[in-house]
Amino acid sequence: MAERVYLDWNATAPLRPEARAAVLAALDLVGNPSSVHGEGRAARRIIEQARIAVATLVGAQPAGVIFTSGGTEANALALTPSIEVGGDKTRCDRLLISAIEHPSVRSAGRFPAEAVEEIAVTPAGVVDLPALEQRLGALSATGLRRPLVSLMHANNETGVVQPIAAAAALVHAAGGIMHVDMVQSSGRIPCDIKALGADLATLSAHKLGGPKGVGAVVLGADVHIGDVLIRGGGQERGQRAGTENVAGIAGFGAAVQAAASARVDEAAHMAVLRDRLETGLKAISPDAMVFGAGAERLCNTTLFAVPDVKAETALIALDLDGIAVSSGSACSSGKVTPSHVLAAMGVEPGLARGAIRVSLGPATTENEIGAFLKAWTKLAKGLSKGRTRGLAA
Secondary structure (H helix, E strand, C coil), X not given: CCCCEECECCCCCCCCHHHHHHHHHHHCCCCCCCCCCHHHHHHHHHHHHHHHHHHHHHCCCHHHEEEECCHHHHHHHHCCCCEEECCECCCCCEEEEECCCCHHHHCCCCCCHHHXXXXXXXXXXXECHHHHHHHHXXXXXXXXXXXEEEEECECCCCCEECCHHHHHHHHHHCCCEEEEECCCCCCCCCCCHHHHCCCEEEEEHHHCCCCCCCEEEEECCCEEECCCCCCCCCCHHHCCCCCCCHHHHHHXXXXXXXXXXXXXXXXXXXXXXXXXXXXXXXXXXXXXXXCCCCXXXXXXXXXXXXXXXXXXXXHHXXXXXXXXXXXXXXXXXXXXXXXXXXXXXXXXXXHHCCCEEEECCCCCCHHHHHHHHHHHHHHHHHHHHHHHCCCCC
């Protein structure tokens, strides 16, 4: 059987060798990291080393890193009306999110539904900054005290990078707080929270080559979450109760260090392959639409559709040919569902239903891109014959 080709890195990245080694080493540690004896201190040391690595990646202080069970929990913890900045305990009375946010942000954390608003995006998939500025001004005029604005740094479906620093400037001018979902961007592009103007950010280990089931909230200087999500012991400086996942956190820290040290070279490698993929795709299917192509994108992500090609048909055919891709977000319980991202971008529903996401990684090869293009050529020829015979795709 031919070796399979994995091109779904935005869903989850294969475990980096450094992360695997760190996880295995941590599994041999017996101590509870909250215990004061030698075994406990050894486990605690692993956690604190990983905390430093995550903090360094995003330009924060280690004390601001709170480990969680993943990006979804991290977003749920971060999205609360009770965020204190510089000792100011004024509650956030409105949550503004873009129309392309991840489902874990669209669920609004602990904000009531009536306190949540969506900000539109442009047809290129970029948050509409004038619309954000206008809404912030309108909310201020009504006497609302403090908005929390949550924007993803890079979209998980299109790869479009958002103008976070410009948005943060608008938010802070309105007296608001800025949360940034860095799940897709961390390890791929610079993610310094001070440069971006983020008050708090969220990350997930398995998107950058760490183990599944571990993530983090990163707090900026003088930022504190007043209403924690999980109560119990005093772990994670009282911000998240429960015995820490030592092995997972160890792998997270190792993956972060590996991704940070190789980021520039890995990005250059993926950019070349993505361009080859899109050039080849257009040569095979000239009517293919690459979504977000006119905006800045992650170097590894291509979301495209071809008229009259259904995503279900393409995914099955590609999978049978040994190619693993997706129809967009991987967070829909394995279902091929319409993309709210493409709907927000104004993409015609029929075209949106055919969207295929190809996402690359640092280990992706020229041969794997060639294998995808070969499989797509086979698929396109089959669909063309079907149209000739009057069959639906």
